[in-house]
Structures are given as structure tokens and as C-alpha cells.
Amino acid sequence: MHAAARLDLIPLWFTPFFSTGGVSVPKRAAILRKLAPYRVRPDLPLVFQLIGHEARSLSATAAGFGEHGVHGINLNFACPSKTVTASGNGAYLLRSPETLFELTRAVVEAVPEGVSVSVKLRAGWDSPDRIAENIRAVCDAGADWIVFHYRTAAEAYCPVDASERVRRIARAVEVAGHVPVFGNGDIVSYADADELVQSTGCAGVAVGRGFLSDPWLVRRILSCDANPASEAEKAAFLRLLMAGTDSTKRGRNWFLECVKMTYGAESAEFRDARGSDWTALRARWS
Ligand SMILES: Cc1cc2nc3c(=O)[nH]c(=O)nc-3n(C[C@H](O)[C@H](O)[C@H](O)COP(=O)(O)O)c2cc1C
Incomplete structure (x- = not known):
């Protein structure tokens, strides 16, 4: 996400979820620490996602x-993980x-004036029968917008x-x-x-996994560009990622994951990267 923000590939930050556990509320220092990574592009609107079920700590x-x-x-209200x-x-x-x-x-x-409140929903828990009830509930409560993943949690x-x-x-x-x-x-x-916008009348789309395999996807959608990512774009993205990757085993594994997502698990690029030591990898992608 940070490389994508630097390359101007996203119109806003949408963070992964932050758990609000029990009744505890993070202190100012913890909040600032959580927000620090997004300062790389402070001009991008920042939507911070929370997960929890206790109204007091959530609010x-x-x-x-x-x-x-x-x-x-x-x-x-969407994560299906057990x-x-x-x-x-x-x-x-x-x-x-x-x-x-x-x-x-x-x-x-609870939020200060001017801060939007949105929700992320799936179509239901084990059946899509409650779509209308759930949508009505969040709209009546004052949600400003909704991201709706069409599957149920069971699916x-x-x-x-x-x-x-x-x-x-x-x-x-x-x-x-x-x-x-x-x-x-x-x-x-x-x-x-x-096709999704035309067939459903939705206001727009949100992308998840597609963005990981093509970091240009959001920009492509916004500019109605039907072309896949070019080889030059993919290489530029990986070079930027490499610049921010350290030489630890964790850093190397993370970079290999990025090469796999960009080119695919069966690609020559991924095979080559997997078989290379750190110096060779760096030389190839710097
Ligand atoms: C590994 C993984 C982590 C995810 N983490 C989040 C998350 O923190 N918050 C969220 O709203 N959705 C999360 N999602 C769900 C995606 O945002 C998205 O709703 C889902 O993958 C379906 O869309 P897609 O087919 O475009 O990926 C995650 C999905 C995956 C696969």
C-alpha cells in the first residue's frame, strides 16, 4: 500500500482492521503510532477500519x-475468519x-463532526436472506456509505x-x-x-485481492482503462518495493511474495527470484 501510495495508485487509504478489545480504549500515543505509517502521503484521505462488538470501546x-x-x-461487520x-x-x-x-x-x-462513518458488510452470516434488514439497520443508524461484499460469511x-x-x-x-x-x-x-456498476446500480467498487496482483487496478478503473499492467509498470512497482525492503529473511520472503503476486506462482520471474540469493535479487530489482 505504501509503495502504491508513493506511485499515486490509490485515491485514499483504507486500513486493515484494528481490533477494539473489551472495554479498553487506546491511548493517544498508541493512536499516533498506528497512524504514523500513513504519513508517507498525508494528503490522501484516511479511512481507518475498526472491528469490535462492544459499543463503548468501539465508539x-x-x-x-x-x-x-x-x-x-x-x-x-464482514470478516469471516473463525x-x-x-x-x-x-x-x-x-x-x-x-x-x-x-x-x-x-x-x-461519538466521532467529531466531519468524520464519516461507513461500514463493511457481507451479504449475511449463513444466508443472504437478511440483506435488506442489515442494510436498513446501518442506514437508519446514520452510515455515510457501505462497502458490500456479495458473499455470506459461510460462503x-x-x-x-x-x-x-x-x-x-x-x-x-x-x-x-x-x-x-x-x-x-x-x-x-x-x-x-x-459490468458490476452497470448491472447493479452500485455507486462504485472496492477491490481487495485484485489490487494485490495488479497495483494499477484502481487507477485503471478510475480512468476506464481496460489494459492490463504493462511490464514496465510491474517492474517499476517491484523496484520501489525493493528499495524499502530490508535484507532479513523476513524481508526477502515478503519481497518474494510480492514477485509472486505480480507475476504469478508459475511465472519465470517468480522461479528466478526464488532461486536467487539476496545479492542477485537486489541486483535484478534495484
Ligand atoms: C488476507 C485478507 C485480508 C483481508 N483483510 C481485510 C480487512 O482487514 N478489512 C476488510 O474490510 N477486508 C479485508 N479483507 C476482505 C477484502 O477486503 C474483500 O472484501 C474480499 O477479499 C473480497 O474482495 P476481493 O475479491 O476484491 O478480494 C481481507 C481479505 C483477505 C484475503
């Missing part, structure tokens, strides 16, 4: 981040529209029929009314994004 944490320059708070849902967080909360309302409302009331990352995907997102858009819904799931090209 106090949101207020704390809001007071330190965050432009928006996003509440994660570790997350076992503690009653993330997608587990999709079982109760009342709780979605309560948590969203508490955060809307994890399994394939879902294309017409069902459209049906679910279109339903979310319909119920949300004036609240913008950004469709999410399996967008890897401008064509995917365009």
Missing part, C-alpha cells in the same frame, strides 16, 4: 482516531440487525453464481436508497468493475 476508539486527523471510520467471529466480531454481527444498528449509531454519535471465498451476485448487490443498493453502496468481490479488471 471511544473511533472518537480517539477521529480526533487525530482520520477522515473516516469504517466498521468491519478467530474473528469466535469472539463475536466481524461477520458474526450480521446475525443481528439490532446490534449493527446499535454499534453504528454509537460510533456516528467464505467460494464461487457464487453471477446472477445471484448481481441480485444481492442490487438488493443492497435498492434498500440503501441515497446511501452509496460500493460493490465488492472478485473485481480484477476495469471490465469487471464496469
Whole structure:
């Protein structure tokens, strides 16, 4: 993300989730430490994502981040990971529209004026039957916008029929009314994004894994560019990543992951990188 921000490939920061545990609230120093990495591009709007299920700590944490320059708070009601849902967080909360309302409302009331509150939802816990109820709950609570991943938590990352995907997102858009819904799931090209917007009426799209394999994806979508990343773009990105990579084993493994995501696990570039020592890797990508 930092390399992408430096290359101007993202229009805003959208952070990974930060857990608000129990009733404790992070102190000012901890908040500043969390925000420090985003100072590399302070001009980009920063949406900070929180995950939790306790209204008091969630709202106090949101207020704390809001007071330190965050432009928006996003509440994660979507993560299907068993570790997350076992503690009653993330997608587990999709079982109760009342709780979605309560948590969203508490955060809307707590953040300073001008800080947006958005939510990340999946289509449901184990069935998509509650899309309307859940969307209504967060809209009634005052959510400013919604990122909607079309799968249920139970579906994890399994394939879902294309017409069902459209049906679910279109339903979310319909119920949300004036609240913008950004469709999410399996967008890897401008064509995917365009088709999703045309078929569902969603306000825009959010991308996850597609961005990792093509860091130019967001810029491509914003400029309606249907071309895949060029070899020069890929190499420029990896050179920038290499400049910020240290020579520890962890650094090397991380860089190898980046080469794999950029070119694919079966590519000659990845095979070559995996077989190279650090000096050779550096020489190739500096
Ligand atoms: C390893 C991994 C970590 C993720 N972490 C987050 C997260 O912290 N917050 C979030 O809202 N979504 C997270 N997601 C979900 C993605 O944002 C996205 O909703 C999901 O992958 C579907 O979209 P995609 O097909 O474009 O990836 C994560 C997904 C993966 C695979």
C-alpha cells in the first residue's frame, strides 16, 4: 500500500482492521503510532477500519482516531475468519440487525463532526436472506456509505453464481436508497468493475485481492482503462518495493511474495527470484 501510495495508485487509504478489545480504549500515543505509517502521503484521505462488538470501546476508539486527523471510520461487520467471529466480531454481527444498528449509531454519535462513518458488510452470516434488514439497520443508524461484499460469511471465498451476485448487490443498493453502496468481490479488471456498476446500480467498487496482483487496478478503473499492467509498470512497482525492503529473511520472503503476486506462482520471474540469493535479487530489482 505504501509503495502504491508513493506511485499515486490509490485515491485514499483504507486500513486493515484494528481490533477494539473489551472495554479498553487506546491511548493517544498508541493512536499516533498506528497512524504514523500513513504519513508517507498525508494528503490522501484516511479511512481507518475498526472491528469490535462492544459499543463503548468501539465508539471511544473511533472518537480517539477521529480526533487525530482520520477522515473516516469504517466498521468491519464482514470478516469471516473463525478467530474473528469466535469472539463475536466481524461477520458474526450480521446475525443481528439490532446490534449493527446499535454499534453504528454509537460510533456516528461519538466521532467529531466531519468524520464519516461507513461500514463493511457481507451479504449475511449463513444466508443472504437478511440483506435488506442489515442494510436498513446501518442506514437508519446514520452510515455515510457501505462497502458490500456479495458473499455470506459461510460462503467464505467460494464461487457464487453471477446472477445471484448481481441480485444481492442490487438488493443492497435498492434498500440503501441515497446511501452509496460500493460493490465488492472478485473485481480484477476495469471490465469487471464496469459490468458490476452497470448491472447493479452500485455507486462504485472496492477491490481487495485484485489490487494485490495488479497495483494499477484502481487507477485503471478510475480512468476506464481496460489494459492490463504493462511490464514496465510491474517492474517499476517491484523496484520501489525493493528499495524499502530490508535484507532479513523476513524481508526477502515478503519481497518474494510480492514477485509472486505480480507475476504469478508459475511465472519465470517468480522461479528466478526464488532461486536467487539476496545479492542477485537486489541486483535484478534495484
Ligand atoms: C488476507 C485478507 C485480508 C483481508 N483483510 C481485510 C480487512 O482487514 N478489512 C476488510 O474490510 N477486508 C479485508 N479483507 C476482505 C477484502 O477486503 C474483500 O472484501 C474480499 O477479499 C473480497 O474482495 P476481493 O475479491 O476484491 O478480494 C481481507 C481479505 C483477505 C484475503
